[in-house]
Amino acid sequence: MRRAPLLPALIFTIIVTQIPFLLTIFYSLQSWNLVRPGSQQWVWFDNYVSVFQDSQFRGVALNTVIMTLGSVLIALVLGLVLALLLNRHFIGRGVVRTLLVTPFLITPVAAALLWKTTLLDPTYGLINFVLSPFGVGEEAWISDFPLASVMVALIWQWTPFMMLLLLAGLQSMPTDQIEAARMDGAGAWAIFRELTLPHLRRFIELGTVLGAIYLVNTFDAVYMITQGGPGTASANLPFYIYQRAFLGFDIGQSAAMGVVVVVMTIIVATFALRLVFRSFGAAEGSN
Amino acid sequence: MAEVVFDEASRIYTPGATPAVDKLSLTVNDGELVVLVGPSGSGKSTALRMLAGLEPIDQGHLRINGRDVVDVPSKDRDIAMVFQSYALYPSKSVRDNMAFPLKMRGMDKSEQSKRVNDAADILGLTEYLDRKPKALSGGQRQRVAMGRAIVREPQVFLMDEPLSNLDAKMRVQTRAQIAGLQNRLDVTTVYVTHDQVEAMTMGDRVAVLNHGKLQQYATPSELYDHPVNAFVAGFIGSxxxxxxxxxxxxxxxxxxxxxxxxxxxxxxxxxxxxxxxxxxxxxxxxxxxxxxxxxxxxxxxxxxxxxxxxxxxxxxxxxxxxxxxxxxxxxxxxxxxxxxxxxxxxxxxxxxxxxxxxxx
Amino acid sequence: MATTTERGPATATSEPADQEIRRSTRTGPVLLTTLTWILAIGFFFPVLWMVLTAFKTEGDAQSSPPTFVFTPTFEQFATVFDAGIGPYLANSLGATVISTLLVLLLATPAAFALSMRPVEKTQDVLFFFISTKMLPVVAAIVPIYVVVNNVGLLDNIWTLIVLYTAMNLPIAVWMMRSFFLEVPSELLEAASMDGASLGRTLREVVLPIISPGIFATALICVIFSWNEFFFAVNLTSANAGTMPTFLVQFVTSQGLYFAQLSAAATLAALPVIIAGWVAQNKLVQGLSFGAVK
Known part of the structure; x- marks a missing residue:
């Protein structure tokens, strides 16, 4: 009886999120190409063997790690700087925060288009115009630095989130601690290093884990800005699997890749999430 | 008009461990104000919550006016409680807070507002009736909590450290107000505090608890002059x-x-x-x-x-x-x-x- | 003499010079504030540039150096509306609103069960909900496509509604649970002693307290559903396409015209930007599954 209110949400989630995943495992053991009807047959672990022999898959996996971790870390550092700047009383603080949070809200597809066209365009882009006094000419950022171009858009979108998270962390810090430290003779840097950073540690951990969870699924930016190209230079796993499934119609192969990605994610994420939520005490609230 | 009897009533959180309240036997006479006092962890609040129906009575009996209330839900025990945090409903005005228990009992509107107005008058809350709890001072909130209890005209008042969120001066003032109000309404009252001065000044009789056990149950002067053991002797008096x-x-x-x-x-x-x-x-x-x-x-x-x-x-x-x-x-x-x-x-x-x- | 005779009420109320409040004259805070403003404008500028470009002619939009002063025009917005944005807008609205309502309908009782009277294995259930957010969506897209295709629900708005509901449900459950946990238990005890039934207590005591939380949860679900692209691009086309897919389709059909694109992107992004500005205090709470209040 007591769990009755819980059941609809639980059953719905199990059906919509778990059954497809089981089917993914099922399909990953088959050879099945949608363009060749009747090609469906059991091949067991052949798909997995070819996934691990696929050098492109390895390159794309590496891209995914670089894109995810690089974006998360840079966004964290920038977010920390902004959070520290915003954690003071000054004129227009609310407006500044609203301005800063906007890049996070903008529809990722629109953001990607914005970067691809008006900002990073070699001839008409704002970036080259701003950088022209520094001797940068008509640099074709997207074709010369495809991965970095995608990451710039991602970092631009995720820095505000890190800022909000770390600002919440800073504001949860008791001011009497800082006052006590100041009376004990600690300077601004000492306070930051000895008190602020240790206090922020769990917020930084949370930002890393959450940013990674959301960013490892990045699809919009790759799809809109580079289409994974040139070649697979800027493709990540979601985009690569999408290509295999919806452009190559290779259900078996893409399912096997999906399973590999899930296993890797689960290994990293269960560990990291438990850690973070334990340190936040969100878990203990029930009693 | 009610008499409250704890008859070897126990509350055992985990079987085998020390009971939170251990075979408490205690009679509160009609119209009496009895204070349960003890250090933290003594079981005084648990005993009150057992009487309130917020904690089960695992062993023994608890009678209000001769009726065993062990299996009676709190809303049917005809008791009202003032909580330590006051537990005012933040979205309701003072008037609606005080009228809520009456509304839940399906009392008609005119009787509701008459009782609320009377209570507000007694407690000096008339001009605050349309405010939200947020817009009141600590002392005023405390009085609203009192008001919500007295409009019910219950058989028993329960008060769980009702003064602990007030500053020292307010506390002394409100202490006298509560004692005066209780005398006037003549309603059986069980009052919990950790402060022995409050216990001595307010209680007709005082029950001293420690580790879930009743140490002594007597008038304040008896407790002071003839403590039955070294714990009571050390606890009462400052x-x-x-x-x-x-x-x-x-x-x-x-x-x-x-x-x-x-x-x-x-x-x-x-x-x-x-x-x-x-x-x-x-x-x-x-x-x-x-x-x-x-x-x-x-x-x-x-x-x-x-x-x-x-x-x-x-x-x-x-x-x-x-x-x-x-x-x-x-x-x-x-x-x-x-x-x-x-x-x-x-x-x-x-x-x-x-x-x-x-x-x- | 002139000063005394001309002292009007305005000067009479101003403070004498010797009681003037001492103000900080240090330059450090001023520099930091200036730096903060510069960074904020730097971060915001691309968005502003998008909106500005949307009001330019194509010639102004694609010029080197960029045009900063121009006569605004609505012709780009006209083009976007002519390109048939209507159905996409309606689909986005439908998918967003209906999935958000479904999420609230499912998440509120679940969060209640997981907070105010916790059931056994609360922890496990909570972690199950988050763990579904960790499964890369791409791992599920293949069977979802196959199943949806087989039952003939490809390019159907209800497919997106169901998926968006599942996508937002874990966030909503965690977030709402953190709001429920903020309701003091003494309040519920008081209500039960006052004789209120459970339903009555929820409606009259709990709901008013958590309604700002429900609103914030809803806004966050709106943001995520509106912005979703992966399912939309793979499972819909002309019939059930949403705003992000409209942008893609618009690029394909019209080509990369900066001003037109900016107008379309502005229209796609605007509702969520406004929703996000309203909910910005609660964004972190939603995204962190309620871990940060």
Whole structure:
């Protein structure tokens, strides 16, 4: 009886999120190409063997790690700087925060288009115009630095989130601690290093884990800005699997890749999430 | 008009562990204000919550007006409670907060508003009726919580540390208000506090609890004059009674070289034990002018104006400390040696191992 | 003499010079504030540039150096509306609103069960909900496509509604649970002693307290559903396409014309930007599954 209110949400989630995943495992053991009807047959672990022999898959996996971790870390550092700047009383603080949070809200597809066209365009882009006094000419950022171009858009979108998270962390810090430290003779840097950073540690951990969870699924930016190209230079796993499934119609192969990605994610994420939520005490609230 | 009886009532959170409330037996007479007092973890709040129906009664019985309420849900027990945090409904105005229990009982609108207005009048809340709790001071919120309880005209009032969120001055004022209100309404009231001053000043009778067990249930003066054990003796009274384990010989104990005779019945009750716990209240110690008495060195002087308290240690046994009440504007200073005289008739004696009172 | 005779009410109320409040004259805070403003404008500028470009002619939009002063025009917005944005807008609205309502309908009782009277294995259930957010969506897209295709629900708005509901449900459960936990238990005890039934207590006591939380949860679900692209691009086309897919389709059909694109992107992004500005205090709470209050 007591769990009755819980059941609809639980059953719905199990059906919509778990059954497809089981089917993914099922399909990953088959050879099945949608363009060749009747090609469906059991091949067991052949798909997995070819996934691990696929050098492109390895390159794309590496891209995914670089894109995810690089974006998360840079966004964290920038977010920390902004959070520290915003954690003071000054004129227009609310407006500044609203301005800063906007890049996070903008529809990722629109953001990607914005970067691809008006900002990073070699001839008409704002970036080259701003950088022209520094001797940068008509640099074709997207074709010369495809991965970095995608990451710039991602970092631009995720820095505000890190800022909000770390600002919440800073504001949860008791001011009497800082006052006590100041009376004990600690300077601004000492306070930051000895008190602020240790206090922020769990917020930084949370930002890393959450940013990674959301960013490892990045699809919009790759799809809109580079289409994974040139070649697979800027493709990540979601985009690569999408290509295999919806452009190559290779259900078996893409399912096997999906399973590999899930296993890797689960290994990293269960560990990291438990850690973070334990340190936040969100878990203990029930009693 | 109700009588409340705890009959060996127990609350056991985890079987096998020490019960939170252990076989509590206690009768609250009709119209009486009884205070449950004890240190934190003594089970006083749990006992109140058992009466409120917020905690189950795992063993024993609990009767209100002769009816066993063990299986009666709290809304049907005809009781009202004032919570420590007041538990006001933040989205409702003062008026709606006070009317809520009446509305839940399906009382008609005109009777509701009559009762709310009467209660607001008694509590001086009339001009705040349309405010939200957020817009009230701590003392006003406390009175709204009282109001929500009295509109019900319940058989029993329960109060769980209702003054602990008020500042010192408000607390003394509200203490008197609650006692006055209770006298006037003549409703049986059970009041929980950790503050023995509150207990002594408000209670018709006071129940002292410790570790889930009832220690003593008596009037304030009885508790003060005849504590049944060393715990009650030390808990009631401020500053606390001086309690010392002393060797006994020849029907007397030796305190700092001075013989303090023990009453015969105390000596009889002590049997063959060679130490007893002696208790003397600070006001039963006095400073001897001519140098006879127990020699003690003063560590701290607390000057209160009308009187003073001297915290001292014995010259011969530096580990034994004493609190002595002195006159107001005392001349005694830190570091001075004073001679302390004991009034032998005011000495309490307790068994050194069980803590039980010896003699009457 | 003139000063005394001309002292009007305005000068009379101003403070004498010797009582003037001492103000900080240090330059450090001023520099930091200036730096903060520069960074904020730097971060915001691309968005502003998008909106500005949307009001330019194509010639102004694609010029080197960029045009900063121009006569605004609505012709780009006209082009976007002519390109048939209507159905996409309606689909986005439908998918967003209906999935958000479904999420609230499912998440509120679940969060209640997981907070105010916790059931056994609360922890496990909570972690199950988050763990579903950790499964890369791409791992599920293949069977979802196959199943949806087989039952003939490809390019159907209800497919997106179901998926968006599942996508937002874990966030909503965690977030709402953190709001429920903020309701003091003494309040519920007081209500039960006052004789209120559970339903009554929820409606009259709990709901008013958590309604700002429900609103914030809803806004966050709106943001995520509106912005979702992966499912939309793979499972819909002309019939059930949403705003992000409209942008893609618009690029394909019209080509990369900066001003037109900016107008379309502005229209796609605007509702969520406004929703996000309203909910910005609660964004972190939603995204962190309620771990940060």
């Amino acid at each position: 500053p606390a009674m001086n309690l010392m384990d002393l060797r006994r010989a020849n029907g007397a104990v030796t305190l700092g070289g001075t013989q303090v005779p023990l009453a015969r019945e105390v000596a009889d009750a002590a049997g063959s034990a060679d130490t007893v716990t002696i208790g003397v209240r600070p006001e039963d110690l006095s400073i001897g002018g001519d140098g006879d008495g127990v020699k003690a060195v003063v560590d701290v002087v607390e000057e209160l104006g009308s009187e003073s308290y001297l915290y001292a240690h014995m010259a011969e046994h530096p580990d034994t400390t004493l609190v002595v009440r002195g006159p107001g504007r005392t001349k005694v200073r830190y570091g001075e040696t004073i001679a302390v005289r004991v009034d032998p008739d005011a000495v309490h004696a307790f068994d050194a191992s069980s803590g039980e009172r010896l003699g009457s």
